[in-house]
Amino acid sequence: MPEAVNPERNPENPILIIGGGPAGLEAAKGIAELGYKAVIVEKANVLGGTPILSSYAALTPDFRSAEDAMGEMIAAVQRPEVDIHLGSQVTAVSGQAGAFDLTVTSAVDGPTQVQAGAAIIATGFQHFDPGRETQQYGYYEHDDVITLVDLERMLKAEQVVRPSNGEPPKRLCFIQCVGSRDRQIGNEYCSKVCCGVAAKESIEVRKLLPDCKVFIFYIDMRMYGYWENEIYWPSQEKYKVNYVKGIATEIVKKGDHLIVRGEDTTMGRPMEVPMDIVVLSVGMEPSEGTKQMAAMFGAEVNKYKFIETVGGALNTVQTSVEGVLACGAATGPADIEDSISSASAAAMKAIAVVRKTAMGVS
Template sequence: MPHETVAVIGGGPAGLAAAQAASDLGAPVVLIEQGDALGGTPIAESYASLTPHLESAETVLGRLVQRLEASPHTDILLGAQVTACTGDVGHFELQVEMGATSRTVSCGAVVLATGFQHFDPGRETQMYGYYEFPDVIALQDLEAMIKAGSIAKPSNGQAPRRLCFVQCVGSRDRQIGNEYCSKVCCGVASKEAIEVRLLLPECEVFIFYIDMRMYGYWESQIYWPAQERHHVQYVKGIISEVLPKGDQLLVRGEDTTMGRPMEILMDMVVLSVGMEPSPGTRAMAGVLGVEQNSYGFIAAAHPPLDTVSTSRPGIFAAGAALGPADLEDCASTGAAAAARAVSVIRSVPAAG
């Protein structure tokens, strides 16, 4: 008999969606999360509020976690890592290490949902001084400030009077090999810009962009309100470097609409860093023996209509492990991966 259980690796938005969908389909689920809490990067990195309704990340993800915790036949393993995977579809054995103990999880299929990490803006090709100048921060640092209800210059604790976002840091960059667009950072920067304007109405907010890439309904939900209601100023330009000047930052680049060099003083600079595969995604690709694409994300075996199958039968992937994704993508691919996992188990012959 095949094992009925679906193992889900990663307890972020995609893993939670997958676990919930598999459980709704009546399958026993084992959810394996390396951290000590569920919710994924939005909780671990203290994101403030989420698109489209600016509802708190804890509330949105808390609802998913509570529903899952109440699901029958769902086993949640925290502080757990998969170290080996043997067998094949219908008959996998996962070796799971949890601190000093270990256990074997027998499952018929696996959903890999190990997510992303933020691009490190301190890489040598980046000229923005993330590690040199305290008032140069990244999207996730501003999220944590907004969540704490206090946006202040790390250098002196004062509220900024001028703050700008620099788009496409670590994305759409051939020099570093990340040619892809990270999908969410135009929307997230615009959402954070609105939050800054709400918390600090006196602060001028600029977004320097190559071109704005709003995702689906975010155009009307975030982009236009940011400009029309909250007076966020969008400037088409490429920022080449950030330098200290007195207690401010000199942002240098080119205004591409006007076709001329640009220099502008800011109190804080926020780098819109892109998404890269998490270390867990890279490691699990090796442990589970599934192919990665040239960027290190899990390669979907049959796009465009099957986005969740991997190169190994019975192993599916979901969310940002597959590439840049927003929460709606995570909910969709999580549910799709779970449906495929349950159906593949149910199609394995009993004698197999």
């Protein structure tokens, strides 16, 4: 005989998804495809997450337009099972797995009450601010010191120029691991994507400006899986990007140019090289929204303030709170492919929570 349904823990309760980036969109799509209801609460006025909000141009590894890829994901959640609240945030939560009561507050329409059987936190990351704590690289001091994200915007506009004078650069370099793998600032982790993104952008710069010499200063290059063959080797062999194993310690202005000072660690000697543009390969930190939602749901965070998942390698989406899952870059550095994979896992486990709690199964 089927078990009685607890009316307070209704299997018809939707699954709340906080964040409408790649991870949140994939979770919503998966839930809807399995016939359940999802509610997306997105702080921004558009869906698509950081690739859209930060105007990424082309994505690794296949150079697909970010707008096109995110457009496909956004189109997939335009269906009756998915209720979308843009420009909105979760401002209060009570209840438990199977029956959460939430206040969703919209900047335009004010508060609405929402019931949810489970919640998925997909609030993502923010780019490391290269002026934080140390001003070693002069990001806020020198116009021609930019970040990977600034270069993405230039590449999207197909106009890579020196911000100081509007002229195309003749020499451009990337400095890897800015804000990551740095014990001094407490971010010991690798941000996973920035080596691949720098290699991708180096190819795009060489395609757009064939006369521009491009250098990448690295501690060691860490490519994500197949990105090794897809972008790293082509950037060296086909596009003649110069990889220099070295540590840049300082950037100073000399006349019209920037001088990158540091140490060439292969040759074991000091280096001092003139550049027109220096691109800082900034890594990933948890977004403010990730920190806020972890606090609101009482979910544990790790020492970097990414959401802690408590199942180890065998369950990468369970938070310390029953009925609350997390996925994508809210749980740590991840590329889009990994964010989407963890989002599918979170969707499946959230459905299991809704079904089990409604049936009274533990």
